Amino acid sequence: MEHRIDRIKKQLHAQSYKLTPQREATVRVLLEREEDHLSAEDVYLLVKEKAPEIGLATVYRTLELLSELKVVDKINFGDGVSRYDLRKEGAAHFHHHLVCMECGSVEEIVDDLLEDVEKIVENDWGFQVKDHRLTFHGICRDCQK
Amino acid sequence: MEHRIDRIKKQLHAQSYKLTPQREATVRVLLEREEDHLSAEDVYLLVKEKAPEIGLATVYRTLELLSELKVVDKINFGDGVSRYDLRKEGAAHFHHHLVCMECGSVEEIVDDLLEDVEKIVENDWGFQVKDHRLTFHGICRDCQK
DNA sequence: CTGTTATCGATAATGATTATAAAATAATAA
DNA sequence: TTATTATTTTATAATCATTATCGATAACAG
Numbered sequence: 001m002e003h004r005i006d007r008i009k010k011q012l013h014a015q016s017y018k019l020t021p022q023r024e025a026t027v028r029v030l031l032e033r034e035e036d037h038l039s040a041e042d043v044y045l046l047v048k049e050k051a052p053e054i055g056l057a058t059v060y061r062t063l064e065l066l067s068e069l070k071v072v073d074k075i076n077f078g079d080g081v082s083r084y085d086l087r088k089e090g091a092a093h094f095h096h097h098l099v100c101m102e103c104g105s106v107e108e109i110v111d112d113l114l115e116d117v118e119k120i121v122e123n124d125w126g127f128q129v130k131d132h133r134l135t136f137h138g139i140c141r142d143c144q145k
Numbered sequence: 146m147e148h149r150i151d152r153i154k155k156q157l158h159a160q161s162y163k164l165t166p167q168r169e170a171t172v173r174v175l176l177e178r179e180e181d182h183l184s185a186e187d188v189y190l191l192v193k194e195k196a197p198e199i200g201l202a203t204v205y206r207t208l209e210l211l212s213e214l215k216v217v218d219k220i221n222f223g224d225g226v227s228r229y230d231l232r233k234e235g236a237a238h239f240h241h242h243l244v245c246m247e248c249g250s251v252e253e254i255v256d257d258l259l260e261d262v263e264k265i266v267e268n269d270w271g272f273q274v275k276d277h278r279l280t281f282h283g284i285c286r287d288c289q290k
Numbered sequence: 291c292t293g294t295t296a297t298c299g300a301t302a303a304t305g306a307t308t309a310t311a312a313a314a315t316a317a318t319a320a
Numbered sequence: 321t322t323a324t325t326a327t328t329t330t331a332t333a334a335t336c337a338t339t340a341t342c343g344a345t346a347a348c349a350g
Contacts (some may be wrong), residue, residue: 018316020328040307055330060307076223080338081306098272109270113262118281125254126286127243135278136263141271163347165297185337200299205338225307226337 001031011069025051026062030072030086037075037083037097037106077106077135096134102143146176156214170196171207175217175231182220182228182251222251222280241279247288 008027009019019027029046030038038046044059063084066072072084077099085108088095094112099105118129153172154164164172174191175183183191189204208229211217217229222244233240233255243252263274 018327020315022329053330055332057308057331058329061328064308074223076221078219078221078227082223098266098270100272101275107270107272109266111265111269113265117258117262120256120258121243121254121281124256125243125252126289127245127252127281128284128289129281130246130283132282133278133280136266136272136274137277138275139273144271144273161296163296165346167298198299200301202300202339203298206297209339 004031008066008071011071015069017065017069022047022051022054022058023062023065025054026059027066027071027086030066030084034086035108037077037085037108039081039083041081043084075133096136098136098138098140100140100143101137102139105140105142107140149176153211153216156216160214162210162214167192167196167199167203168207168210170199171204172211172216172231175211175229179231180253182222182230182253184226184228186226188229220278241281243281243283243285245285245288246282247284250285250287252285 005019005024005027012019012023025047026043028050029043033046036042040056040060040063043063044054044056047054047059063072063074067074067084070087072086073095075083075085075097077083077097085095088110094114095108095110096113098107098109100107114132114134118132121127121129150164150169150172157164157168170192171188173195174188178191181187185201185205185208188208189199189201192199192204208217208219212219212229215232217231218240220228220230220242222228222242230240230253240253240255241258243254245251259277259279263277266272266274
């Protein structure tokens with residue numbers, strides 16, 4: 001945990017940004033709720049528990065900053081809110097979502113499903129892939145019962 | 146063209162909706178600009194050229210309705226606006242996007258890239274896949290020069 | 291025709307996000 | 321240290337996309 005915060009601190013410093021207390025509190029919330037696909041509002045409310053004086057705009061700005069630095073991924077499941085996921089340490093970014101059309105749950109799967117597919121896209125369409133977003137919509141295990 | 150409109154008319158009637166002049170004008174715009182990933186605002190402005198009396202709310206309502214009927218796909222490239230794509234006739238829905246991080250262009254590719262991947266998801270995670278969204282972010286052919 | 295229902299257009303309301311301006315804080319230089 | 325400058329924050333207003341409301345109108349059923 002502390003290790004990951006240090007890492008992020010260095011990433012910020014590398015671009016001459018500071019890890020202010022507000023930013024640190026925000027990052028800590030993201031670390032604690034890593035699998036939760038929090039919206040900016042969610043993050044705001046959770047950060048407020050630790051640092052009640054923080055403003056909503058600061059949370060938005062912090063998330064945007066972290067997103068530019070590729071510390072978090074800003075994702076969108078089409079429900080009108082952006083959600084923010086901390087990127088995993090090291091390793092490439094192979095993380096996809098299963099959105100249940102029944103109960104709305106979002107399950108995260110980590111697996112390099114697209115290695116071959118990316119090669120096809122690069123070869124057949126001449127498009128140089130840097131990143132991808134893959135979301136499956138369907139019925140989760142629980143709702144199938 | 147007329148053939149596709151008839152088809153959509155039938156789909157509407159099957160759910161006891163009518164193909165009103167406003168809805169038809171909206172569908173015609175989508176048919177004419179099929180590859181363009183139009184936003185609701187875009188559609189509104191284009192429909193207004195043919196049917197100046199149409200209101201923005203009607204366009205939104207129509208797009209939502211067509212989306213529920215699976216006549217169009219409502220997609221989101223993370224730029225804060227929903228975009229609407231008419232689904233192709235027949236054939237399953239295998240249509241993905243290449244978003245250029247340099248110039249912002251969106252190229253559409255039609256290819257069943259994910260047949261095997263869907264099987265993996267169903268087998269390994271017990272998730273029953275109904276649909277998927279796949280977007281690649283990277284550098285398009287033109288911008289690589 | 292007459293009542294009922296669906297649809298429409300105008301516009302107000304909402305909700306997420308962004309911009310602004312003034313205050314606080316931190317970094318820097320003299 | 322002290323003055324100065326730049327960065328960050330907070331509170332709040334503004335914006336923008338989308339949705340809800342409501343009175344008017346059109347299509348339809350009896």
